Amino acid sequence: MTATIHTICVVGGTGAEGGGLALRWAKHGHRVIIASRDAAKAKAAADELNARLGGGTAEGADSASGVAEADIVVLTVPYQAQIATVQGLKDALQGKILIDVTVPLVPPKVTRVQLPETDSCVVAVQTLLGDGVRVVSAFQNVSAHKLKDPDYAIDCDVLVAGDDKEARATVMQLAVDAGLRGIDIGPLANSVVSESLTSALIWINKFYKIPDAGVRITGLP
Amino acid sequence: MTATIHTICVVGGTGAEGGGLALRWAKHGHRVIIASRDAAKAKAAADELNARLGGGTAEGADSASGVAEADIVVLTVPYQAQIATVQGLKDALQGKILIDVTVPLVPPKVTRVQLPETDSCVVAVQTLLGDGVRVVSAFQNVSAHKLKDPDYAIDCDVLVAGDDKEARATVMQLAVDAGLRGIDIGPLANSVVSESLTSALIWINKFYKIPDAGVRITGLP
Numbered sequence: 001m002t003a004t005i006h007t008i009c010v011v012g013g014t015g016a017e018g019g020g021l022a023l024r025w026a027k028h029g030h031r032v033i034i035a036s037r038d039a040a041k042a043k044a045a046a047d048e049l050n051a052r053l054g055g056g057t058a059e060g061a062d063s064a065s066g067v068a069e070a071d072i073v074v075l076t077v078p079y080q081a082q083i084a085t086v087q088g089l090k091d092a093l094q095g096k097i098l099i100d101v102t103v104p105l106v107p108p109k110v111t112r113v114q115l116p117e118t119d120s121c122v123v124a125v126q127t128l129l130g131d132g133v134r135v136v137s138a139f140q141n142v143s144a145h146k147l148k149d150p151d152y153a154i155d156c157d158v159l160v161a162g163d164d165k166e167a168r169a170t171v172m173q174l175a176v177d178a179g180l181r182g183i184d185i186g187p188l189a190n191s192v193v194s195e196s197l198t199s200a201l202i203w204i205n206k207f208y209k210i211p212d213a214g215v216r217i218t219g220l221p
Numbered sequence: 222m223t224a225t226i227h228t229i230c231v232v233g234g235t236g237a238e239g240g241g242l243a244l245r246w247a248k249h250g251h252r253v254i255i256a257s258r259d260a261a262k263a264k265a266a267a268d269e270l271n272a273r274l275g276g277g278t279a280e281g282a283d284s285a286s287g288v289a290e291a292d293i294v295v296l297t298v299p300y301q302a303q304i305a306t307v308q309g310l311k312d313a314l315q316g317k318i319l320i321d322v323t324v325p326l327v328p329p330k331v332t333r334v335q336l337p338e339t340d341s342c343v344v345a346v347q348t349l350l351g352d353g354v355r356v357v358s359a360f361q362n363v364s365a366h367k368l369k370d371p372d373y374a375i376d377c378d379v380l381v382a383g384d385d386k387e388a389r390a391t392v393m394q395l396a397v398d399a400g401l402r403g404i405d406i407g408p409l410a411n412s413v414v415s416e417s418l419t420s421a422l423i424w425i426n427k428f429y430k431i432p433d434a435g436v437r438i439t440g441l442p
Binding site for chain 1: 332333334335336340341376377380382404405406407408410411413414417418420421422424425426428429431432433434435436437438439440441442
């Protein structure tokens with residue numbers, strides 16, 4: 001079996017989490033487009049990523065152009081920008097898989113779970129986009145700065161939720177391609193688990209004075 | 222330092238989860254009262270537990286009498302009975318620690334997270350009881366039938382949430398006394414994590430065809 005190579009557009013890829021994922025996927029051989037509202041900033045981030053990999057093939061683009069090129073789009077913007085960003089890309093996203101990494105953190109109390117009225121902020125995105133986009137929730141619990149070291153073995157699972165089984169399987173493979181283990185946690189509504197867990201992990205980091213609490217699912221073969 | 226011995230009343234202790242916790246705490250040396258609306262049923266469960274331990278000191282009682290005797294009360298009733306049970310014990314619970322193990326499962330879709338309007342069903346209990354009771358959320362993610370084997374090393378952490386730090390520390394020690402590891406995950410609002418996680422673990426059990434998915438927090442010393 002030949003590995004599938006995707007064109008992955010990381011919206012918000014100039015940030016730490018998106019940049020780390022982009023780096024790992026580019027290293028694996030995926031075509032990666034770092035996208036931002038500011039195309040020049042995106043291009044600079046792609047250049048830096050390529051330099052770090054010593055010959056990566058990342059590209060930079062404005063968000064609309066990047067999304068148009070991709071078959072998989074990853075959303076890594078702050079919660080406060082999530083809905084507006086998705087609204088602006090609604091037409092371009094049709095037919096694609098959208099991996100939403102958004103965590104509903106409400107500063108200043110980021111160590112306290114504060115869920116939106118819809119319980120899951122990713123479910124709100126699926127509702128906004130409609131059935132033409134397969135929204136999958138993933139990567140909310142992975143430490144951004146450890147992603148940035150492409151060879152670091154991160155001790156954290158990726159909880160993958162979505163209403164389309166095939167899309168979940170695709171995203172679980174992308175977790176593997178990024179050096180992680182994906183765990184299927186079922187329907188998109190179950191994204192509440194990973195969305196709320198991030199606040200608890202930030203709490204744990206502070207309470208136990210550790211840098212990178214993570215999560216593992218046990219009992220699997 | 223001498224270990225603290227508590228009198229622990231397990232309301233709903235005739236069920237699998239409560240019975241397993243009662244067994245492990247009795248084995249550790251705590252005074253355990255199994256409580257139920259049906260005192261005879263509670264006494265039969267205590268007798269069975271003592272027989273299993275070959276000389277345990279568990280007792281059975283109706284819920285009100287059991288709670289009156291205890292310094293720590295554990296609530297392990299079905300979600301549908303949670304509020305009514307707590308309402309009936311409100312006065313008896315004042316001044317005590319209440320460990321709420323309730324998971325907001327709404328059959329038949331128990332593999333899907335369906336949070337109550339208050340987001341966390343344990344937070345609703347704290348609101349009902351007022352500040353005179355220190356409510357702590359714990360043990361939602363531990364497989365009941367593995368608790369029933371007192372020597373089995375369960376590969377699952379106990380996520381402990383509550384608004385009182387000392388009460389959280391007490392419950393973390395009770396996790397240790399039951400042969401588990403407690404993890405402080407902060408304020409009671411963060412109980413959303415463990416309450417939602419149970420549905421995901423049930424999903425994982427079905428999806429991966431395994432009996433007992435659990436959770437571990439990584440990154441701790």
